[in-house]
Amino acid sequence: MTCSQCHRESSELVRSPLDILTDPDIIARICAPMVRYSKLPFRLLVRKYGCDIAYSPMIVADPFVRSEKARLAEFATSPDDRPLIVQFGAADAVEFSKATEIIAGVCDGVDLNCGCPQRWVSKKGFGACLLNKPEFVADMVSAVKRLPLPEKFTVSIKIRIKEDLRKTIDFCRAVENAGVDFIAVHGRTTSQRKEPANLEAIATIKESLRIPVIANGGMKNLKDVHEVHSRTGVNGVMIAEGLLENPALFVSECEVTPANCILDYCNFAARYERRFNTFHHHLMSMCQRWHAKPQRKVFNALTNFSDVVSYLHTNHECFSDSDFPLFGDSSDEESACD
Template sequence: MKTSGGELHNSVMDLFQKDKVVKICAPMVRYSKLAFRSLVRKYDCDVCFTPMIVAADFMQSIKARDSEFTTNHSDRPLIVQFAAPDAQTLADAACVVAPFSDGVDLNCGCPQRWAMSAGFGACLINKPELVKDMVRHVRNQVDNPNYTASIKIRIHKDLRRTVDLCQKAESAGVSWITVHGRTSDERHQPVHYDAIKTIKDSVSVPVIANGDVKRLSDVEEVHRLTGVDGVMAARGLLANPAMFAGYEETPLQCVWDWVDVSVEQGTSFTCFHHHLIYMLERVTSQPERKVFNSLSSTAAVIDYLHDTYGHVGGA
């Protein structure tokens, strides 16, 4: 577990009190790590999540902690998302990261078969009493009243079951609820914003909408349709990390900011390159993409960016 700084910022719940929609970077496997969080924070992202971390592995291995959780003093507000099948495992992991973060989130939405068969992810939406117990354990065992315990869920076909889950979590002291507006069987179908609105109307804690947010105008439209307190983006931010600041496509300054952050933090080439492939997809032609995708070193990428786009700021 690589950290620097440990000051707790009591600002996560404060954000929901302000007269604005809170903009959140989703937990993304491989992608929402420290360097990318540092980038989106430059472009009006209010809160960032870590990628999903398997709590049991995290607790058993120092090596897992070092590779899975890296942060620094400016990486705030930060929510650490865990996958866990039982309350004590979640609470133990929460206690370890609490000095370096602002809250933990329980993943109740990952639809992948391996996660479901291990007893976590989206299968937890069918275990409301267990989710309630998990939230309560974190609340009782983390020795900081400002530390948040949230859940991220998918919806049921029978929405009454989702409302029941959310109300049980609320009764256990959940800080807020993020709703991915699809069932665990749905992948690219339209998001059920009506379901998110129903959930928002059924609880008094903040609700975050997740799904198909690709530009800042989507944030405003989702808020209009659902009345939620915040909006979370995943693929939209990968394609355009400056999306929350109102840019329709990744600005050149953001590309160079990514180069600066990556070089400074020692980001692996694979991660550095993959993010740029996403960021440049909308602004490059197919022949250009083919050339760029074949580059195999950080130096070659930086030379390509200089030659193709010129230079703005940093690196």
């Protein structure tokens, strides 16, 4: 099925990201952009378990625009993969606009990465380095908003906070005035990794803006989701690592991934995932609370699809009668945009 067919068959039934984020009766539940891991099989899985909006991994705009090979390597979708926001790493308005024009017919919004702290990202002129260029980012947002985009198509950004919160608020107001539809705020600075997210900062940003705000950072379970919402008043919560460890997090108080969720992932992966390393990494994350240390060591050392499925089948009684899918050949080539 082509991307245009996906769009025609599903677009009229899809609730837009902005409609979800402005619904006063819900906390929007969002799967974060994760390099290599928030791809189609995982997005379909979390949608089955309560996720309202899912992001693609960050896609570097320049090769995506120039190369069909890069587009095929970096992006795939299906009719059930909605609403979908595609995140780009872009260094200027032309790049961001061209990438948006290519993708607009098969997703519900684009997002500009203004928060990734990795050095290689900053060297390319996007990610967290853009936090120092509010007018430049505002121009990028304005350029995309001027495009003839589908109705209710959204343009958003994802940021980290600065040590001086006033500068973060000024940045957010600049892009708000440029027409950005909503902002996802990772509540850590670029130098922080495992520190608790600064919920007070997120709450202050939310109070300072008219547009919806999404909180990101540090949530591991449903209790955390409700605490973050209560303390910040945000319109939605965005989770990365917590969903990798338990893709059913949004609908389950249990912190262990349910067996049926693992089986569902295997079914989605059999259809859409050819890279064994990605498949294996997801299952290592989902199964880490299932296994004691000796079991983890064995499971994590497996090297092909059939051995992973066989291990689950023979070592966990809950899977003894399960019909696991058949997997094709593995391909672990690096993507064109890595």
